[in-house]
Structures are given as structure tokens and as C-alpha cells.
Amino acid sequence: MIYLEYSFTIKPIQPATDILIAELGEVGFESFVETETGLLAYIQETDWKASILKDVSALYHPNFKIDWSHKKIQQQNWNAEWEKNFQPIKVGEKCMVRAPFHPPEQVEYDIVIEPKMSFGTGHHETTHMMLQHILDTDFVGKAVLDMGCGTGVLAILAKMKGAVSVDAIDVDEWCYLNAKENVERNDCEDIQVFQGDKSLLCGKKYDVILANINRNTLLEDIPAYAECLNTGGILFLSGFYLEDLNAISSKCADRGLEFEKKLEKNNWVSAKYVN
Incomplete structure (x- = not known):
């Protein structure tokens, strides 16, 4: 399988890198490695076209300076690339997210993730905040949905905290397979x-729904989440910026979901809504 590697030099690094990753993901790029000067992004040659970057607005934003080049490469050992860059993280004092090659620490929730190229290691602000929400919430006996599960890390922590049943769903085959591996691990x-x-949500009912995706998908899917959320249930959303919160909250309010609180980190937001 042949890939194209795009190398982006970015100034300032943030928030431009996060915005660029989100936009590149929407046009078909499937994996990313952050570097000291910017970003490496990968897309399969079969998914590439000459105009692939035409609608990536971050590249032309007046507050960002982004230069790029690209080259064709053969398939790499993605796990080896991750191992060079993936460091363990702690969320508060109770939870650690680490790779199998990291030594364990004495924490209540020790989560071992082989990230491959799936989203959700805890390093990104949105995943970190969602983990915080889970740590602060009672999951004992709850039926839980992790929508857009990526590595499955949110589903795993919910289960560790006592959820009686957990469904994890992702549209991407790589994420689906990676999540299956991680829940077994x-x-x-x-x-x-x-x-x-x-x-897949038709006819399902949940006490807690976790959805860390992106603004557009959330706005489209919130009605489906509301439909399958039990009375008194909780909806945690992330994957969007502070300036998007009003639109997200308005869509939730239309479906009877009340905004309760939010976490913020580097302009990213994770919000809690109750039914």
C-alpha cells in the first residue's frame, strides 16, 4: 500500500496544528505525527487528488504561516513510529494511560493502549477532558455508549468505573479493530x-453517552443521541472549540438536553448535558 506523506511547517504551532489535523481528517488524511516544527500527515495514494488541500482553510488563515511539501512513501511500521513519540499520561491522581512498553504505576485505573493510528491516547485536550469527566462521574450499573471510540480508551475507563454494559462504535475500520484489541488488552x-x-443506535438506550468527534458530526448526530438517552441520562460531548459551544448547546436544547458544565483546555471544550 502506497502513501503520500505531507510535511507541514507551522507557525504558531498551536492552535494551528489542531485545526489543521481536524480539517485534513475531513478530506481523507488518516494518520498524523506531530513534530517540533509542525506536522506529518499521511493519505493513501488511492484517496489522493491534486486538489486535496483546496478546501483546507487553515492553510490560508491570515494568522497562521504554514508551508508544506509532499512525497510518495511505502507503507511504514506505524507502531514503531508511535513508539518513538507516545509518552504515558496521567489524568489527575487516579488514571494513567500508557502503551504496553511503558512500566505500570500505582494508580486506580491503569489503562494500556496500543494506539496505532487511532485517535484517543489521552494526549489530545479533548480526550484528556473526557477522561476527566468520566473520573468525576458515577458509572456503577450504567449502560454506556462511546461514540467515535477511536482507541476505545473512554469505553475502557467507563467499564473500569463500574458500567454494567458498554457499546463502542467507530465508523473507521482501523479504529474498530484497534478498539477491539485494546478492550481485550x-x-x-x-x-x-x-x-x-x-x-446502529436505532432501538438502543443508554444512561451515559460519550461522543468525542467533531463539530459537524456532533451537530448532525445529537438528535440520535437524545433519542437513545434514558431519562436522567448524561451526554458528554467534545471535539469542538469554545466558539462552537453555543451551536452545540442550542442543538442539545432543541432535544431537551440541558447544559450543566464544561471543561476548557487550549480553546477546546468538553461539555456535559443532562436529559
Whole structure:
């Protein structure tokens, strides 16, 4: 399998890098490695076209200076690339997210993630905030949905905190397979992992829904989340910026979901809504 590697030099690094990753993901780029000067982004040659960057607005934003070049490469050992860059993280004093090659520490929730190229290691602000929300919430006996599960890290922590059932869904095949591996690695085999989208939610009911995706997908899917959220249930959303919060909250309010609180980190937001 042949890939194209795009090398971006970015000034200032943030928030331009996060915005660029989000936009590149929407046009078909499937993996990213952040560097000291910017970003490496990868897309399969079969998904590439000459105009691929035409609608990536971050590249032309007046407050960012982004230069880029690209080259064709053969498939790499992606795990080896991750191992060079993936460091363990702690969320508060109770939770650690680490790779199998990191030594364990004495924490209540020790989560081992082989990230491959799936999103959700805890390093990104949105994942970190969602983990914070889970740590602050009672999951004992709850039925939980992790929508857009990526590595499955949110589903795994929810299960560790006592959820009685957990569904993890992602539209991407790589994420689906990676999540299945990670739930087994953390002895959470009873987490049900599915490949698909909101159409899988028909007839389902949950006490807690976790969705760390992106603004546009959330706005489209919130009605489906509201439909399958039990009375008194909780919806945690992330993957969007502070300036998008009003639009997200308005869509939730239209479906009877009340905004309760938010976390903020580097202009990213994770919000809690109750049914």
C-alpha cells in the first residue's frame, strides 16, 4: 500500500496544528505525527487528488504561516513510529494511560493502549477532558455508549468505573479493530465494539453517552443521541472549540438536553448535558 506523506511547517504551532489535523481528517488524511516544527500527515495514494488541500482553510488563515511539501512513501511500521513519540499520561491522581512498553504505576485505573493510528491516547485536550469527566462521574450499573471510540480508551475507563454494559462504535475500520484489541488488552472483553455510524443506535438506550468527534458530526448526530438517552441520562460531548459551544448547546436544547458544565483546555471544550 502506497502513501503520500505531507510535511507541514507551522507557525504558531498551536492552535494551528489542531485545526489543521481536524480539517485534513475531513478530506481523507488518516494518520498524523506531530513534530517540533509542525506536522506529518499521511493519505493513501488511492484517496489522493491534486486538489486535496483546496478546501483546507487553515492553510490560508491570515494568522497562521504554514508551508508544506509532499512525497510518495511505502507503507511504514506505524507502531514503531508511535513508539518513538507516545509518552504515558496521567489524568489527575487516579488514571494513567500508557502503551504496553511503558512500566505500570500505582494508580486506580491503569489503562494500556496500543494506539496505532487511532485517535484517543489521552494526549489530545479533548480526550484528556473526557477522561476527566468520566473520573468525576458515577458509572456503577450504567449502560454506556462511546461514540467515535477511536482507541476505545473512554469505553475502557467507563467499564473500569463500574458500567454494567458498554457499546463502542467507530465508523473507521482501523479504529474498530484497534478498539477491539485494546478492550481485550485491558480485560474488558465484554465491551461490545461495532463498526458503523449513528444508524446502529436505532432501538438502543443508554444512561451515559460519550461522543468525542467533531463539530459537524456532533451537530448532525445529537438528535440520535437524545433519542437513545434514558431519562436522567448524561451526554458528554467534545471535539469542538469554545466558539462552537453555543451551536452545540442550542442543538442539545432543541432535544431537551440541558447544559450543566464544561471543561476548557487550549480553546477546546468538553461539555456535559443532562436529559
